[in-house]
Amino acid sequence: MADKLVADKHLRYILNLMAEKKKESFESVVMDHLRMNGAYWGLTTLSLLDKLGSVSEDEVVSWVMTCQHESGGFAGNTGHDPHVLYTLSAVQILALFDKLNILDVEKVSNYIAGLQNEDGSFSGDIWGEVDTRFSYIAICCLSILKCLDKINVKKAVDYIVSCKNLDGGFGCSPGAESHAGQIFCCVGALAITGNLHRVDKDLLGWWLCERQDYESGGLNGRPEKLPDVCYSWWVLSSLIMIDRVHWIEKAKLVKFILDSQDMDNGGISDRPSYTVDIFHTYFGVAGLSLLEYPGVKTIDPAYALPVHVINRILFTK
Ligand SMILES: CN(C(=O)[C@H](Cc1cnc[nH]1)NC(=O)OCc1ccccc1)[C@@H](Cc1ccccc1)C(=O)N[C@@H](Cc1ccc(O)cc1)C(=O)NO
Numbered sequence: 001m002a003d004k005l006v007a008d009k010h011l012r013y014i015l016n017l018m019a020e021k022k023k024e025s026f027e028s029v030v031m032d033h034l035r036m037n038g039a040y041w042g043l044t045t046l047s048l049l050d051k052l053g054s055v056s057e058d059e060v061v062s063w064v065m066t067c068q069h070e071s072g073g074f075a076g077n078t079g080h081d082p083h084v085l086y087t088l089s090a091v092q093i094l095a096l097f098d099k100l101n102i103l104d105v106e107k108v109s110n111y112i113a114g115l116q117n118e119d120g121s122f123s124g125d126i127w128g129e130v131d132t133r134f135s136y137i138a139i140c141c142l143s144i145l146k147c148l149d150k151i152n153v154k155k156a157v158d159y160i161v162s163c164k165n166l167d168g169g170f171g172c173s174p175g176a177e178s179h180a181g182q183i184f185c186c187v188g189a190l191a192i193t194g195n196l197h198r199v200d201k202d203l204l205g206w207w208l209c210e211r212q213d214y215e216s217g218g219l220n221g222r223p224e225k226l227p228d229v230c231y232s233w234w235v236l237s238s239l240i241m242i243d244r245v246h247w248i249e250k251a252k253l254v255k256f257i258l259d260s261q262d263m264d265n266g267g268i269s270d271r272p273s274y275t276v277d278i279f280h281t282y283f284g285v286a287g288l289s290l291l292e293y294p295g296v297k298t299i300d301p302a303y304a305l306p307v308h309v310i311n312r313i314l315f316t317k
């Protein structure tokens with residue numbers, strides 16, 4: 001049982017992973033093709049713990065830039081194919097280091113805008129898979145780059161609203177079942193574009209607060225599923241964006257996350273006494289940030305970046 005966040009252990013866990021990356025033994029962290037996402041998860045966790053200064057900014061930034069494709073999009077690793085998933089992670093990493101100025105913003109924003117379809121939806125890459133995940137990624141990325149005017153926001157919003165279900169939730173496409181991850185994407189995109197009035201906050205708030213497991217205090221992603229630390233982010237950020245976070249028991253959720261830590265070697269797993277990974281370490285710390293845990297910097301629920309980073313981007317020239 002844990003009674004506090006062992007931040008120093010998590011710091012050491014992440015720095016070891018990054019050091020391992022140098023030895024290219026990447027399998028132990030996240031699959032090679034997800035490396036850009038893994039870097040975003042690790043670096044954002046460091047930033048939330050106010051330890052971003054522990055890594056070499058030049059080394060990280062120059063590696064990120066080796067992943068940019070001629071199309072303007074970013075790949076999950078050097079030489080891989082570009083995809084919006086990795087393009088957002090790359091832009092978020094540059095934002096963390098206040099290095100957006102090194103980007104050819106025109107090229108990156110054209111890559112993303114080029115993936116909007118006639119019906120307002122977005123494809124993830126040139127192969128055309130459509131999913132509301134990609135709507136969120138496109139809107140979040142273009143908003144950080146201050147280029148939302150490059151897409152048809154009205155059509156994008158109308159497409160997202162067409163994915164709203166009778167339970168108040170959202171799925172990956174029209175008629176697809178509600179899932180907390182997709183709900184985060186749709187609510188986040190609506191929040192960024194100032195369209196939260198299109199959400200039925202009480203109906204959705206009810207579906208979301210039902211995700212909390214009475215026994216463990218953890219949150220699951222769908223009815224009947226097991227609670228999982230990463231839903232501390234997908235469900236909680238959605239509840240905060242629609243102003244219904246008081247409908248869950250925060251203290252019990254804090255305990256669920258703290259009990260999922262590896263107290264000796266650092267890292268957080270998807271539930272108590274399982275194997276840790278960088279993905280759940282990030283979403284556990286981000287969840288604690290949303291729960292205002294002491295010593296963790298505040299994260300923005302829509303942009304999934306520290307609030308001081310968002311303020312620097314959106315409210316400076
Ligand atoms: C691709 N992916 C997932 O599918 C995770 C898997 C999982 C973790 N815990 C339970 N399942 N699921 C996930 O992120 O679900 C949230 C979500 C679902 C749909 C849309 C948006 C978010 C994880 C990676 C992962 C794989 C396997 C084990 C742990 C992490 C992932 O990269 N998630 C992305 C979001 C995402 C989600 C699903 C995708 O098909 C692609 C991307 C993310 O969080 N980026 O910052």
Ligand SMILES: [Zn+2]
Nearest residue numbers: 228229230270
């Ligand atoms: Zn998980």
